[in-house]
Amino acid sequence: xxxxxxxxxxxxxxxxxxxxxxxxxxxxxxxxxxxxxxxxxxxxxxxxxxxxxxxxxxxxxxxxxxxxxxxxxxxxxxxxxxxxxxxxxxxxxxxxxxxxxxxxxxxxxxxxxxxxxxxxxxxxxxxxxxxxxxxxxxxxxxxxxxxxxxxxxxxxxxxxxxxxxxxxxxxxxxxxxxxxxxxxxxxxxxxxxxxxxxxxxxxxxxxxxxxxxxxxxxxxxxxxxxxxxxxxxxxxxxxxxxxxxxxxxxxxxxxxxxxxxxxxxxxxxxxxxxxxxxxxxxxxxxxxxxxxxxxxxxxxxxxxxxxxxxxxxxxxxxxxxxxxxxxxxxxxxxxxxxxxxxxxxxxxxxxxxxxxx
Numbered sequence: 078x079x080x081x082x083x084x085x086x087x088x089x090x091x092x093x094x095x096x097x098x099x100x101x102x103x104x105x106x107x108x109x110x111x112x113x114x115x116x117x118x119x120x121x122x123x124x125x126x127x128x129x130x131x132x133x134x135x136x137x138x139x140x141x142x143x144x145x146x147x148x149x150x151x152x153x154x155x156x157x158x159x160x161x162x163x164x165x166x167x168x169x170x171x172x173x174x175x176x177x178x179x180x181x182x183x184x185x186x187x188x189x190x191x192x193x194x195x196x197x198x199x200x201x202x203x204x205x206x207x208x209x210x211x212x213x214x215x216x217x218x219x220x221x222x223x224x225x226x227x228x229x230x231x232x233x234x235x236x237x238x239x240x241x242x243x244x245x246x247x248x249x250x251x252x253x254x255x256x257x258x259x260x261x262x263x264x265x266x267x268x269x270x271x272x273x274x275x276x277x278x279x280x281x282x283x284x285x286x287x288x289x290x291x292x293x294x295x296x297x298x299x300x301x302x303x304x305x306x307x308x309x310x311x312x313x314x315x316x317x318x319x320x321x322x323x324x325x326x327x328x329x330x331x332x333x334x335x336x337x338x339x340x341x342x343x344x345x346x347x348x349x350x351x352x353x354x355x356x357x358x359x360x361x362x363x364x365x366x367x368x369x370x371x372x373x374x375x376x377x378x379x380x381x382x383x384x385x386x387x388x389x390x391x392x393x394x395x396x397x398x399x400x401x402x403x404x405x406x407x408x409x410x411x412x413x414x415x416x417x418x419x420x421x422x423x424x425x426x427x428x429x430x431x432x433x434x
Contacts, residue, residue, distance in 0.1 A: 176201055183207060234315050238296045245293075248335040253278055256341075262378035268345060272354055274374055277342040289332035292318050343371060 120126035136157075183199035186207075193210070197203050256278050263274045281287075296315045322329045331337060345355040357371065 179204070234312060235297065238293070238315055238318075242293055242297060245333065245335055249338060252335060252339065259375075259378055263374065266374055266378055267348075268370075268374055271348050272345050273348055274371070274378075275344045275346055276375070277344060278339045279342060281338055281340050283337070285328060286332050286338060289328075290338075343375075 117126065120129060179201065180199045183197070183203070187194050187197060187199060197206055197210070256276055260275050263276065266273060268274045292314070296311060296318055298311070322333075343357040344353050345357075346352070347354055
């Protein structure tokens with residue numbers, strides 16, 4: 078009997094201990110629930126609960142596969158946090174290149190618009206400020222005004238380049254026309270018995286001049302396409318050409334001197350039938366006398382053209398004074414008679430007031 082009483086006493090003590098532990102755990106869990114309720118209430122007040130609810134579906138799916146009991150609650154919480162930390166780290170790695178790209182774009186923007194550096198920095202934390210600035214620009218319709226400004230600027234610059242191109246082409250045409258008139262004078266001068274000389278202009282193949290002509294043409298290409306992309310591309314080409322014209326004086330003076338666009342070929346023509354007897358592309362292979370003879374033939378024709386002297390018509394009372402250094406010098410005796418004969422052509426045109434010295 079005494080033994081049975083001791084057994085009952087021990088069982089009662091065990092039950093009391095278990096009850097006490099259950100009550101303690103119940104109070105702990107009630108505290109957790111109460112604390113969770115407070116957190117939910119606070120999240121609801123500050124407006125973050127709605128955003129957190131977006132994750133409830135994932136939480137429910139996670140805990141469906143993991144039995145949630147008071148004993149496993151904290152263990153499940155730890156496992157859940159570890160899984161989320163892994164996902165967060167992966168997302169951080171994925172977003173890093175985008176972050177770099179974003180801050181690079183911010184830096185480029187601030188370099189172009191330096192006045193904005195007082196309020197903005199190329200950092201992710203300033204993204205909202207950049208977006209606010211973009212919204213302001215869009216509200217003010219600044220892109221449309223910028224595009225209009227670019228269009229007007231492009232039109233003006235293209236127009237000026239067109240004027241330059243037109244002026245150079247006009248000068249080229251004038252030179253070709255003058256060569257035609259000079260050839261008329263040469264036709265009246267006998268080079269050899271029964272022949273006369275004619276000059277033929279040819280465009281040079283100098284790389285710098287050819288490149289300039291090509292660049293000038295590219296600046297005017299696509300003028301009537303009308304697309305913003307084509308206009309911007311053309312403007313960049315024009316800007317590059319203008320910068321070189323501004324900064325490289327030697328190159329500018331060379332490529333814009335239209336006289337340098339030409340080389341000349343001298344052709345000796347038979348007066349009787351117009352056949353070509355000889356062609357002189359340079360002075361190679363010619364004697365000194367032949368070079369002088371060709372040079373003075375062209376010189377006399379140029380003088381006749383310059384002073385509007387027609388070798389076959391009388392000239393009114395005009396006086397022209399021409400100085401040719403060492404024209405009849407001692408070293409040029411062999412060709413002196415040629416020079417005298419050519420100058421005599423001019424005097425023979427009843428131009429009694431043309432003097433050579």
